Amino acid sequence: MASVPAFAAAARALLTDTLSGAPYLPAAEVADFVAGWTRELRVPRHGFLVSPGQTEQYLYFVHHGTLRIFYPTADEEICVGFVHPGNLVCSFPSFALGRPSEYAIQALRASGLIAIGRPAFQACLDRSPGLARLWRFELEKTLVGRMEHEIDLLLPEPAQRLERLRQRSPHIFQTVPKKYLASYLRMTPETLSRLR
Numbered sequence: 001m002a003s004v005p006a007f008a009a010a011a012r013a014l015l016t017d018t019l020s021g022a023p024y025l026p027a028a029e030v031a032d033f034v035a036g037w038t039r040e041l042r043v044p045r046h047g048f049l050v051s052p053g054q055t056e057q058y059l060y061f062v063h064h065g066t067l068r069i070f071y072p073t074a075d076e077e078i079c080v081g082f083v084h085p086g087n088l089v090c091s092f093p094s095f096a097l098g099r100p101s102e103y104a105i106q107a108l109r110a111s112g113l114i115a116i117g118r119p120a121f122q123a124c125l126d127r128s129p130g131l132a133r134l135w136r137f138e139l140e141k142t143l144v145g146r147m148e149h150e151i152d153l154l155l156p157e158p159a160q161r162l163e164r165l166r167q168r169s170p171h172i173f174q175t176v177p178k179k180y181l182a183s184y185l186r187m188t189p190e191t192l193s194r195l196r
Contacts, residue, residue, distance in 0.1 A: 007112040008040040011063035014086060015114070025130040033124045033131055037061065039115040049089070049105040049113070056094035056101055058115035062087050065111025066175045070104055070183070077104075079183040081149075082176050088138065089113075108176060149184075158187045162195050 012034050019030045039058065043049050043065070050056060052072060062085050069081040069089070080103070083089040091101035095118060116124075125132045148168060152161045162185060165172065172181065182192040 007042075007063050008114055011040075011061060011112065011114045012037060014063060015061050018086060019134070022130065022134055024133060025128075029128045029130055033128065036116045036120040036124055037114040039117070041113045041115060043067075043107040043111045043113065045107055045110050047107050049107065049111075050091045050094075050101055050103065052102055052104055053100045054091075054094070055098060056091040057118055059088060059090045059095060059118070059121050060113040060115045062089060063112045063114065064109075065113075066108045067105055067111055068108055068176070068180055070106070071102060072104060077183065078186075079180050081145075082108075082172060082180075082184070084171070084175065092142075108180070153186055158185065158191050159195055161185045161187070162192070 015037065016030055016034050019025055019033065020027070041049070041060070049060065049067060062083055064085050067083040067089060068079055069083065069091075070077045070079045072078075083105075089105060091103045091105060093099070093103075094101035125135055148164070152164050155161050155164070165181075165185060176184075178192055178196075179189045182189040185192065
């Protein structure tokens, strides 16, 4: 029997702890759900978790590392989000609709993740109203975050965009390189440096 990488066991423990905080999730349902996270991945710095054109088959939980989600164009890579330990990630349009991803997910730091396949994930949601509720909450939280970012991008002053991000996610300035933060805020790295 192959041994489980140390981070995978720790990732499952972290996922269990995170889910156990939801009072409406019985321990047996948490254990059943966590048991489905059978895939372990290590993504090296600058390696890709998801590439454009790939159809997303997994939902991932980040144990360690930092990743960026970006949309590549002919001229640039537009950062649309960042993912830190203890969070879920996937190319959501691809995962939800079963179509090829337009986005890429790349490790900014060496990252360790565990994953559950889409069919197993859907089966868990079908079996557990508590997990379905938690998933709805996660989707709502993500949508609110996307709307906040949309407001940021509509503000004409770069300083306003930067301040809103500082208020919402101060930790991001410790983990994400300046050039990616600048892309996320739709400003040049020089403008970001001047404002910081």
